[in-house]
Amino acid sequence: MRIVIVDDEPLARERLRRMIDAFPGYDVVGEAGDGSSAVHCVNETAADTVLLDVHMPGMDGLQIARELAEADVPPAVIFVTAHSEHALSAHNNHAAGYLLKPVRRDDLAAALARARQPSRAQLAALDGVVTGDGPTYVSARTRDGIERVAASDILYFWADQKYTTVYHMQGELLIEQSLLALEQALGAAFVRVHRKALVAKRHITGLRLDGEDGATLTLRHVRDPVPVSRRRLAEVRALIEG
Template identity: 40%
Template sequence: MAEASEPPLRILIVDDEAPARSRLRDLLGDISGEQPNLVAGMAANGVEALRLLETEAADVVLADIRMPAMDGIELARRLGALPVPPAVVFVTAYDQYAIQAFELEAADYLLKPVRAERLAATLARARGRLAARVPVPAPPQERRHLSIGERGRILLLPVADVIYLKAEQKYVTARTAERDYLLDESLVQLEQEFPRRFVRIHRNCLVAVAAVQGVERGGDAEGQWEILLAGLPERLPVSRRAWPAVKQVLGL
C-alpha cells in the first residue's frame, strides 16, 4: 500500500472506446486511497496521447493496443524515446501482444476486464519502478535566456521578462510586458526546467510567480478564479484542477 505522504501518480488513459476509458477512470478512483493517483487526461489513440503529453506530464500511461491512427505498441515506442519516459501499462483484450509489450519494457500487461486489486498492484509496481529510475543530472544552472527564431535571426529573451507561457497549437507563446514571442519548445519541458519560476494555472498555461499581483473571482456564473498580472491588464483563468497547487505556491 502507498504511504499517505506519497504524491499521486499522474495517469494518462489511452483507449479508442469511451466506455473502456470511463471504466479505467472509475477504477482509478476506487483505488485512490490505496494508490494515490489523478487522471492527467484521456485519449482515443496514440496520436491524441502524444498531443496531450505536449502540455500534460504523466507518470503512467494506461494504453490499449488495438487503436486507429496509432496503436499502443507504436505509442510505447515513441514514449520510450522521451528523455524522461512514463511507465507504460498495456490494458487490452488480447494476449498475443505480451512478448512485444515486455520487449518494450512495459511496466505490466493487463487483460480486460481489469480488477481493481490487480490495477492497484500494477500502480504500486510502476511507482517502485519510477522511484528506482536513475535521475537525469540537472544542468548546473537553469537558462537565463530563451532562444527565439524570428525573421532569420536568433533573439535572446530573458526568462525574467516572461510573464506567462501559453501553449497554442504547435507553439508556445511567451508573453512579456511589451509583446508576444513564439517558442519552439513544449510547455512540459519549460515547466520541468523552471519549477520555481513558473506555476501551472491551466493545462495550457504557466504563469511567472513573481508576476502574480493577486487572484480574483471571475464574472462568470461559476465564479472561476483568475490571476491578476503585474504589467498586463488581462486576467488568466485558473482551472479547478490547478487551483489547489496554485493556492499552495502563492501562499493563499
C-alpha cells in the same frame, strides 16, 4: 501519480477511470482515443503513467509506447488489451505492466504500484535538468513518483549542505543538483546572488540595501527576501538597474 488513459473505446476508459478514482494517491489527468492525441495528451499533462490499449485504429499501442519512450522523462506504460498474445511485445517494450480486459481491480492496483518504481530511463533524468526542443525542466524522484517543474515556474534555488531546494509556483522540491550545475544548465534566465542562492531573473521585484548586513532581493510570489552576498551585489544591482 498522474495517469493518462488511452483507449479507443469510451466505455473502457470510463471503467478504468472509475476504478482509479477509488485508489488514493492517483489522479487521472487526461484521456485519449487515438495515437496522435495520446502522445499530445501525455506531453501536455506530464503524466507519470499511461494505461495504453494495444489495439487501436491508426497508431497502435506498441507504436505509441515506442514514441513515448523517446521523451526526456518517459512515462511508465501499462498495456491494457483483450489479447494475451501481445504479452511478449509488451515485455520487449519494457512495459511496467500488462493487463487483460476486463481489467480486475486488484490487478490494476498491483500494476499501478509497480509503475511507481522509476524505470531506468526515468532514473537517468532524476535530480537533474532535462533540456530539449521544448521547455526546460528540473526533475526529481519523490515518494509519489517522479516530479518535474518547468523552469518558467521556478522562483529560486537554495542550497543547503548536500541538497538544493527548488522553490516554485506550486511549492517546493528537493534535489541533489549543485547550484553550479543548475546555473550552467539553465543559462541566462537565472542569476547567482549568493553562494546558496540562484534566482529567476523574471521574478525579481526589488533590491533592498541593509547597510552593513548586506542586501536582499524581493521576489514575486515569495514572502521572505533572498540574501544577496557582497561579492554579488554589484552584478545584481546592475541587472536591476539595466
